[in-house]
Amino acid sequence: MALILTVQVGLADNDKDLGQERFCSNTEAYAALLRRCANERNLVDGKRVHEHLRRYGYENETFLGNLLVQMYGKCSSIDDAALAFDSIRKKDLFSWNIMIAAFAENGCLDRAVAVFQLMEPARIKRNRGTFVAVLAAGLDLEQGKKIHDSVHSSGLERNEMVATALLSMYGACGSTDDARQVFEQVPKLDLVCWNAMITAYVQNDQGRGALEVFHRLEMEGVKCNEVTYLAALDACACLAVQSEGRSLHKRVSEAGLLLTSFKVANSLVNMYGKSGNLEAAEEIFESMPSRDISSWNVLMTVYGHNGLGDLAVDRFTESCLEGFEPDSITFLAVLQACSHAGLLDTGVELLVSIQEDWGIDPTQYHYLCVVDLLGRSGELVKAEALINNMPFEPEEGAWRSLLGGCRVNSDVGRGERATQRLLVMSEDSSPYVLMANIYASIRNFDLAERLRSVMADRNVKKQPGLSWIEVRGRIHTFAANDKLHARKEEIYAGLDRLFVELQREGYRPDTRVALYDVEEEKKVRMLLHHGEKLAIMFGLMSTPDGSPLFVLKNLRVCADCHAATKIIAKITKRKIVMRDASRFHHFENGKCSCCDYW
Structure with missing residues (x-):
């Protein structure tokens, strides 16, 4: 039945009064409003529309109920999304898919997987949308492989969309071998699949694999897009292969991307910077017709990694004077630069100013930069005190930075305390190796050898240099x-x-x-x-x-x-x-x- 309703919509963005009358069929009006609220992430008006639906008895209908779930998911009101899902009397496949997607998009991994698992006893046949949604939920490798088994059982393993989701999942889990196996089984690869495979390698610092796939893509005549070039440039940065990077530079210039894409220009600055070619990195930066704050962040990071802390601080000041408001990454870049250059006073002042002058809550990573700076400067007592007085529980990075400072300064006692903390938190070899280095530096080879024996007993493998x-x-x-x-x-x-x-x-x-x-x-x-x-x-x-x-x-x-x-x-x-x-x-x-x- 098509009722004629008067619906009020919030339009605060253009200062119009809430009351605009819309006379149309109720379903079309509510659907349009819910989609708009979802797109604008407007939870307040979304709830008002929901109240109308409840008042007129439409919240349990499949079509509008699905849109309610979607709207609440986009607005990150995940409990409301779940209630809306439960209220739908006759759930269709889309109902299940958008509920999974809502949980996945909001980081609710367990709830996304739980809904996925309920589909089988509910006799709901999963489709490609189901698998794409659940694979984006941030699964661990074990969970991902179980979902992959379900994909295989459903006969969708060779579907391009599902294969791309599998590639992205395996890349995020660090399993590039599994990703490559999926990639090779897709009969007709589209560009999104190619990009996902290259990105999976780049995510795991496997630049050679990324470039090998990129070259194969070129040989097969596939036309690259911005995402392809960004991933390939990151691979060049990982390997510091300037010859390949210069070739890509020429191609993105010819494609006009340097003039139209912040991301491509920023990636070029990063690539040249990580290849040690500061002149080229600066030239790209200076030639950009316009910049965003990420452009400045990349350049400051390049300076920091090259030990040019003073230049990074100068660029920070310059960016502020030009009206760019620093973000959390800006301060991370300039604090890292201070750490690499030993700018102790400047680094400490910056840590204080992040919140006091800019209203940004410093993260543990900002504190870690200053811990590292204090440790490198021999201020180990202050470094340990900062770790113990941070406004959050110290993670392994804090103790690793302190242990690194202890190695530089041969501080055995403090190094042993940091090592004890790290051995509880970490399973890698670095705490053993760093502490063994400290023992060896004071000629205590017995303790160094004993620590290496503990590594062997625990089957901890040292990363080969x-x-x-x-x-x-x-x-x-x-x-x-x-x-x-x-x-x-x-x-x-x-x-x-x-x-x-x-x-x-x-x-x-x-x-x-x-x-x-x-x-x-x-x-x-x-x-x-x-x-x-x-x-x-x-x-x-x-x-x-x-x-x-x-x-x-x-x-x-x-x-x-x-x-x-x-x-x-x-x-x-x-x-x-x-x-x-x-x-x-x-x-x-x-x-x-x-x-x-x-």
């Missing part, structure tokens, strides 16, 4: 004492000759970082064959005299390699840029940009 360098478009990877490279004999012979030159320039191996109780001569050989030095030697052999070298390291560069690289840069008259797990080091003329603070 790897260094890599790009030469003529190909990436060459080296581990310590590596014997796998095709030119290994030339590399080791070159290192032996270089070692003699290093000694002439005053280099003395820092055997304190050789963490085993072995003869001094053996320690020297161990240090000489670190992956960083192997990569540098290969670069010297394989590139023209005077050309710069760019080396990446997945862990923190050791003190001996740092000292040796300064002298190598001087002897060879090369600029050597090294990106380790923490920051960049620019070596030139016997000096490093970090000023030995890292």
Whole structure:
């Protein structure tokens, strides 16, 4: 029955009175209003419409009941959404799907999965929308695999939409092998599937896999869009492969994306910055026709990772003067820059000003930057006090930062306290390794060895140190004492000759970082064959005299390699840029940009 109703709608955004009369069929009017409230996230008016529905007896109808669930979900009023769902007398498939989607979009994982599981006893046949909704709920890997089994049983595994949802789920869970298996089973890949596979690799710092899929996409003639380029640029940033990055730069310029997309320009700044090419990063930033606050954030992050804390602070001031209001990420970027540059007073002042001057609640990550800054500056008592007095329970990052400061300053007692905390919170190897380093630095090899034995007993595996360098478009990877490279004999012979030159320039191996109780001569050989030095030697052999070298390291560069690289840069008259797990080091003329603070 089509009744003629008068419905009032809130229009606060254009200062109109709430009372605009709408004469139309009730169903169409309510549907339009509910959709509008959902799109505008207008919960107040949405509830007023719901009250009308209740008054006139329409809240239990399937069509309008579904829209109520959807509206409450979009407005993040999840309990109201659940009540609206329960009130629908005859639920159809869309009812179930939007209820799952509402829970998923609002982070209610368990409730989304519970509704999904209820569909089977309710004899509701799931469709692709059901699976897309539940797979977006933030499942863990075990849950995701169970949903995948249901997808398989439903015969929808090869559907592009469902496959894309599976790819995204596996990527978020860190299982790129499972994602790739799904990807390869899709008979007709659309661009969204390609992008999801590339993004899954990028999310898990697997830049090589991402670029391999990107190249395959190109070979198959698939036209890229902005999302494709963003993911590919992030892969280049992960690997610091400038040759590939420059090629992408040219293509996005030709596509006009540099002039129309903040995100693409920002990604280029990030890519060049993570490749150690500050000049190119700054050039892209300065050439942007307009910027948003994220553009400034990226540039400040680039400066921070390169140890240019003063420049990051200057850019922060400049952005404020130009009328850009800083956000939480802005302060995180500039605090990290202060930490890498040792700007202790500035960092502490910024932490205080986040809330006092800008009204932003500092997060634990902001505090962690200052903990790290205090630790690096030798203020370990203050660093520990800050952890204990933070307005939230310290997470493992806080204790890891403190332990890192203890390693730099050989503070055994405080390091042991931080390690005890971390061993309760973390299952990775870093607490064991850092504490063993502290013991070894004070020549207590018995305790260092005992800690390594505990690691072995608990089956904790140390992440292997790897260094890599790009030469003529190909990436060459080296581990310590590596014997796998095709030119290994030339590399080791070159290192032996270089070692003699290093000694002439005053280099003395820092055997304190050789963490085993072995003869001094053996320690020297161990240090000489670190992956960083192997990569540098290969670069010297394989590139023209005077050309710069760019080396990446997945862990923190050791003190001996740092000292040796300064002298190598001087002897060879090369600029050597090294990106380790923490920051960049620019070596030139016997000096490093970090000023030995890292």
